[in-house]
Amino acid sequence: MEITCYRDNEKSRESRELHADTYNLAITLLARSDSKHLFVPIRSMQYMAIVDADEFVFIDGERKCWIDIAWQNFQRKKRTSLVQPITYDAVYYREGLPKIMTRLQREFPLALRALIKKTPLKGSAHILRFPGSSD
Secondary structure, eight states: OOOOOBOOOOOEEEEEEEOHHHHHHHHHHHHHSSSSOEEEEETTTTEEEEEOSSOEEEEETTTTTBEEEEEEOOOGGGOSSTTSOEEEEEEESSSSOHHHHHHHHHHHHHHHHHHHHHOOOOSOOOOOOOTTOOO
16 A cells, blocks of 8 residues: 655644553554555544554544644653553644544554454464473
8 A cells, every 4th residue: 555645834742652552562563564654544533544663643534645643753762661651742733633632542552453453474483392391
């Protein structure tokens, strides 16, 4: 899939935290992807999330290719554990998006979980038998 996205001028920005489970799942799914982007449909909101290594952007189904919100500047190095939340900047490209942002933080993890159920694992598995081990 190929999508060209556009941005209006930034309207506002705020620092937020994302649950570790959500961030880790998004990055894991991105690593399994054949491309450098992961497309996550958020059907309950009619939004599409596009995840890459540096940024998560959210596009409203009505505005098609215009980015409404971007999650940027993930503070990966400030975490000392993979279970700690990650700080990032939420960038708004339209007015009146804090309510949408609240919903995205609730619906995006659900969309990721739905996507992982549909994503087959690629590769092969090998079972190693160690000397002296019994079955």
